[in-house]
Amino acid sequence: MTEQIDKALAREYEAGFVSDVESETFAPGLDEDVIRRISAMKGEPEWMLEWRLSAFREWLEMEEPDWALVDYPKVDFQAISYYSAPKSMKDKPKSLDEVDPELLRTYEKLGIPLIEQQMLAGIAVDAVFDSVSVVTTFREKLEEAGVIFCPISEAIHKHPDLVKKYIGSVVPKKDNYYAALNCAVFTDGSFVYIPKGTRCPMELSTYFRINEQNTGQFERTLIIADEGSHVSYLEGCTAPQRDENQLHAAVVELVAMDNAEIKYSTVQNWYPGDENGKGGIYNFVTKRGICHTSAKISWTQVETGSSVTWKYPSCILKGDNSVGEFYSVALTRGRQQADTGTKMIHLGKNTKSTIITKGISAGRSNNSYRGLVRMNPGAHGARNFTQCDSLLIGDQCGAHTFPYVESRNPSAIIEHEATTSKVSDEQMFLCRQRGLDPEKAVSMIVNGFCKEVFKELPMEFAVEAGKLLEISLEGSVG
Amino acid sequence: MSNTKSLLTIQDLHASVEEKKIIKGLNLDVKAGEVHAIMGPNGAGKSTLGYVLSGRDGYSVESGSATLDGKDLLEMETEERARAGLFLAFQYPVEIPGVSNLEFLKASVDAQREARGEDAITSAEFLKEAKAACKQVNLPVSFLKRGVNEGFSGGEKKRNELMQMLLLKPKLCILDETDSGLDIDALQVVAEGVNSQRSADRSFIVVTHYQRLLDYIKPDFVHVLSDGKIVKSGDASLALELEAQGYAWLQKEPAEDELEG
Numbered sequence A: 001m002t003e004q005i006d007k008a009l010a011r012e013y014e015a016g017f018v019s020d021v022e023s024e025t026f027a028p029g030l031d032e033d034v035i036r037r038i039s040a041m042k043g044e045p046e047w048m049l050e051w052r053l054s055a056f057r058e059w060l061e062m063e064e065p066d067w068a069l070v071d072y073p074k075v076d077f078q079a080i081s082y083y084s085a086p087k088s089m090k091d092k093p094k095s096l097d098e099v100d101p102e103l104l105r106t107y108e109k110l111g112i113p114l115i116e117q118q119m120l121a122g123i124a125v126d127a128v129f130d131s132v133s134v135v136t137t138f139r140e141k142l143e144e145a146g147v148i149f150c151p152i153s154e155a156i157h158k159h160p161d162l163v164k165k166y167i168g169s170v171v172p173k174k175d176n177y178y179a180a181l182n183c184a185v186f187t188d189g190s191f192v193y194i195p196k197g198t199r200c201p202m203e204l205s206t207y208f209r210i211n212e213q214n215t216g217q218f219e220r221t222l223i224i225a226d227e228g229s230h231v232s233y234l235e236g237c238t239a240p241q242r243d244e245n246q247l248h249a250a251v252v253e254l255v256a257m258d259n260a261e262i263k264y265s266t267v268q269n270w271y272p273g274d275e276n277g278k279g280g281i282y283n284f285v286t287k288r289g290i291c292h293t294s295a296k297i298s299w300t301q302v303e304t305g306s307s308v309t310w311k312y313p314s315c316i317l318k319g320d321n322s323v324g325e326f327y328s329v330a331l332t333r334g335r336q337q338a339d340t341g342t343k344m345i346h347l348g349k350n351t352k353s354t355i356i357t358k359g360i361s362a363g364r365s366n367n368s369y370r371g372l373v374r375m376n377p378g379a380h381g382a383r384n385f386t387q388c389d390s391l392l393i394g395d396q397c398g399a400h401t402f403p404y405v406e407s408r409n410p411s412a413i414i415e416h417e418a419t420t421s422k423v424s425d426e427q428m429f430l431c432r433q434r435g436l437d438p439e440k441a442v443s444m445i446v447n448g449f450c451k452e453v454f455k456e457l458p459m460e461f462a463v464e465a466g467k468l469l470e471i472s473l474e475g476s477v478g
Numbered sequence B: 001m002s003n004t005k006s007l008l009t010i011q012d013l014h015a016s017v018e019e020k021k022i023i024k025g026l027n028l029d030v031k032a033g034e035v036h037a038i039m040g041p042n043g044a045g046k047s048t049l050g051y052v053l054s055g056r057d058g059y060s061v062e063s064g065s066a067t068l069d070g071k072d073l074l075e076m077e078t079e080e081r082a083r084a085g086l087f088l089a090f091q092y093p094v095e096i097p098g099v100s101n102l103e104f105l106k107a108s109v110d111a112q113r114e115a116r117g118e119d120a121i122t123s124a125e126f127l128k129e130a131k132a133a134c135k136q137v138n139l140p141v142s143f144l145k146r147g148v149n150e151g152f153s154g155g156e157k158k159r160n161e162l163m164q165m166l167l168l169k170p171k172l173c174i175l176d177e178t179d180s181g182l183d184i185d186a187l188q189v190v191a192e193g194v195n196s197q198r199s200a201d202r203s204f205i206v207v208t209h210y211q212r213l214l215d216y217i218k219p220d221f222v223h224v225l226s227d228g229k230i231v232k233s234g235d236a237s238l239a240l241e242l243e244a245q246g247y248a249w250l251q252k253e254p255a256e257d258e259l260e261g
């Protein structure tokens, strides 16, 4: 049975193709000059360059963290190229007609049509290709509602006050090694501003694609939901299948002002490497949001890709009565390694947080949940509920949970539940006895296990995520 | 009945699990439209027979044959046997948390339709059928939304097995103690479920410990399975005899060498 499931898991990576676009790519290497050149390519104002350079100087003094339960050869930061953009993007196409059709085809192949007529109604997309944003759809419609949704490189020019005020305000420059690196060399990502009292009229999403070889992608996203506003945002990621590891080091900052609500969903499907662990993306990501009074931030993530994942989307519950949520599905197979979880920092009174995680490990992979719940002295009446469930497929994989709890307020209540289960022979037999093939059986059982998290995803993406797991599990049985 | 054709034919079947011999030379012939009851002491190998016929992993056939509709069952994968029309109602139904009954049932039905070259059933049509099946086995429709057997009581699980049978419309139904753990009403529900499905081209093997069920489902044959083989066969009256006398009179004297071992 184990052998069958393993076979079923030996999936094809459908997004593994390479697009044939001519790119302008920096030679590998990192120094102040490279940073100046990135900044110049983007035509950035002086303050932005200074900010980058100061982050770079901090980074040089920092050490790569080694506490996560992941094992990979040290990254050679001088061997990476820090900027790559399709040449056709140089003259900044004004409309879709001017965008290189090969780029549009790339996204279409990935199931993200960018031509307005074909687009999913109700979802605006920012498409980031290597180091630049290619297009952002439905912008006019959003502008009518006062919503700003554009590449961050553009926001730096058009909305410098907002960017200056909030960039680095949630994740400080020297927060951690990868975050500092990102501050120095970030290239593109999305910027969102929702004005006071506004409910964003559509789902916003960003689709990240790495194409060029030997480049790193340094995504930077900043979302600001002003008082009483509401937004739902989704990001997706894929990369070609290559033998070398590639680095994706992102920083995402969310600001939820009083009574605002941000729902942030991720479907991460970076190339995971092959069966033996060759190739794949290193996904080292810092995501954090701050909640002011009665605000709510909800992180939902479905992580199926990357060879190494290091990621802890977190909430700082600063305002009284604010709410933080983290729902996660992390699937690892082959030689994938994931160390992921969340931090819920309770500062305000009656703050509430919920953590529900589903780790699925198969093959020879390693899947760890690492979470911190901190109740500060001011967090009177705060509550946390954590539930970590692990599902093991086969007996060569590992599942681990590292729940850290720090309570400095006696009135705070923290609950933690954890379970570990297996896809049992009985379950497989029942499914097959009813006529289902083993692949379908595994994916159905795994989907059932993840149901609590999938129901948190926006509808269209819940279906997508289910399918993704199905693809991920394809061939895992036979 | 003797001129109708055989649906299931088992000849001199020997099978083991974990290197332990359980089925030891079993013969059985079930013709289309017949109902066979199998009784026998605990540990005799009744459930094992069901698992071997449906191809559960870990159960290996050492010799003998089993055919369904003339096709060699033992050559097929578990799911192929199911698609060929073999259905097993489990003695101990297992839970699949988070997968709704409806989703599970529709996937099963669709997998079997696909194997027959038919299109998937529409959701609306299926829902209608599923609701009717719920009603027939006396389960509230809300059970369609619940996880497969998740938190179901013993009796509810058994009704759920029966519901699956109603929707899958198999050729050969093996009911493994579907009557155990049922209240009196449920017993009748199961019996009615079976009786409503009896037809000239559908056969049943009903494994039970109790004559009671056979009052409602009139079997064509009753067999006693003991120590891996059928030691006695008869008509419905055999069940009454067993009820009165137990199994001891049927069990052969242990051979000398078995005692020593």
Ligand SMILES: Nc1ncnc2c1ncn2[C@@H]1O[C@H](COP(=O)(O)OP(=O)(O)OP(=O)(O)O)[C@@H](O)[C@H]1O
Residues within 6 Å of the ligand: B017, B018, B020, B022, B040, B041, B042, B043, B044, B045, B046, B047, B048, B049, B091
């Ligand atoms: N996995 C296994 N490993 C070892 N022995 C097994 C295994 N499965 C079944 N057996 C043994 O095989 C024998 C037959 O079991 P089986 O479940 O078929 O009995 P049964 O006739 O259905 O009994 P009951 O009336 O109690 O349901 C028993 O002695 C049982 O302990």
Ligand SMILES: [Mg+2]
Residues within 6 Å of the ligand: B046, B047, B048, B091, B176, B177
């Ligand atoms: Mg039994």
